[in-house]
Amino acid sequence: MNKKTVYIDMDGVIVNFQTGIDRLSAEVRAQFPNDKNIDEAEGIFGLMDPFEGAVEAVKKLAASEKLDVFILSTAPWRNPSAWSDKIDWVHKHFGIEEDSPLYKRVILSHRKDLNKGEFLIDDRKKSGAADFDGLHIHFGDVSEEEGRDGSYPNWYSVIDYFEEQGLLD
Numbered sequence: 001m002n003k004k005t006v007y008i009d010m011d012g013v014i015v016n017f018q019t020g021i022d023r024l025s026a027e028v029r030a031q032f033p034n035d036k037n038i039d040e041a042e043g044i045f046g047l048m049d050p051f052e053g054a055v056e057a058v059k060k061l062a063a064s065e066k067l068d069v070f071i072l073s074t075a076p077w078r079n080p081s082a083w084s085d086k087i088d089w090v091h092k093h094f095g096i097e098e099d100s101p102l103y104k105r106v107i108l109s110h111r112k113d114l115n116k117g118e119f120l121i122d123d124r125k126k127s128g129a130a131d132f133d134g135l136h137i138h139f140g141d142v143s144e145e146e147g148r149d150g151s152y153p154n155w156y157s158v159i160d161y162f163e164e165q166g167l168l169d
């Protein structure tokens, strides 16, 4: 059977970026006035919580015989700890062993359009997301700045969509 490939972004989709900012020390935070380039703070990606329902939803998609699920995220170029913190985060929330739904299924890229597949669940258009060949499920509330129409405001709406398409077991 031909499985459909689903790529899932991390920040703003399964990872609540703001919770990482909130846990930085005052000293570190002061190094990034107005939070500009705050994603370059060392260790910040290890401090973030998942969004409500996100871990369960990813597990639900990954459990479907009809879907092949991968993480497709971008790590800041100038923050080497982000690259390792992201894999640690996946290990922590999904497990490290072969029975993890995301075992060896993590891709970090600045060119998401180069990945082949049917679905990309992403809150933004950058790093190639807007040029992805399949369907861009533009995750999050309505946002003029991000060009989102709010069709998929949260994980419940995403799961509903896959259910309607008959792609869940």
Ligand SMILES: [Mg+2]
Pocket: 009, 010, 011, 012, 013, 122, 123, 124
């Ligand atoms: Mg994102």
